[in-house]
Amino acid sequence: xxxxxxxxxxxxxxxxxxxxxxxxxxxxxxxxxxxxxxxxxxxxxxxxxxxxxxxxxxxxxxxxxxxxxxxxxxxxxxxxxxxxxxxxxxxxxxxxxxxxxxxxxxxxxxxxxxxxxxxxxxxxxxxxxxxxxxxxxxxxxxxxxxxxxxxxxxxxxxxxxxxxxxxxxxxxxxxxxxx
Numbered sequence: 745x746x747x748x749x750x751x752x753x754x755x756x757x758x759x760x761x762x763x764x765x766x767x768x769x770x771x772x773x774x775x776x777x778x779x780x781x782x783x784x785x786x787x788x789x790x791x792x793x794x795x796x797x798x799x800x801x802x803x804x805x806x807x808x809x810x811x812x813x814x815x816x817x818x819x820x821x822x823x824x825x826x827x828x829x830x831x832x833x834x835x836x837x838x839x840x841x842x843x844x845x846x847x848x849x850x851x852x853x854x855x856x857x858x859x860x861x862x863x864x865x866x867x868x869x870x871x872x873x874x875x876x877x878x879x880x881x882x883x884x885x886x887x888x889x890x891x892x893x894x895x896x897x898x899x900x901x902x903x904x905x906x907x908x909x910x911x912x913x914x915x916x917x918x919x920x921x922x923x
Contacts, residue, residue, distance in 0.1 A: 753783050754824030761790060768811050769794055777833055788826040793833055797847060800832040839898040845870040848900055850915050855890065856897040866907060868915045878914040885911050
């Protein structure tokens with residue numbers, strides 16, 4: 745987790761925001777991935793990035809934002825005006841931990857491996873340090889296992905096409921449509 749800030753001038757430090765909000769977010773089934781306190785913005789901005797095993801929809805983001813705002817309003821040391829933003833990680837966030845791969849189940853990912861090769865596939869599973877991805881091989885799909893330690897960089901790919909029935913079967917999902 746990164747915690748970036750300059751002087752917080754009347755605002756809590758990222759670590760204080762995490763300490764204050766973590767229990768509330770956990771009750772809702774989410775964890776705080778990052779907090780940025782940007783005092784150079786006018787007004788200053790507090791950004792809380794949350795993630796969980798369930799997708800963050802707009803209603804949940806609004807609920808978390810209201811709860812965070814109420815908790816921050818109760819802190820007497822918060823004297824500067826600020827804008828609060830509660831958001832989910834962007835699709836460009838690198839996948840760096842097993843939980844990130846688990847949460848990307850069914851999503852298409854691009855993996856840069858330590859040996860310099862690249863793998864494009866759909867996340868099927870992650871277990872005991874091994875990522876299983878469904879990859880296209882010629883005219884069919886197959887499962888490939890890759891040690892997480894062998895992955896130099898991994899990012900989710902924006903994918904507007906619907907996966908094939910065979911690809912969904914190998915990922916462990918049924919039905920059609922986008923993942």
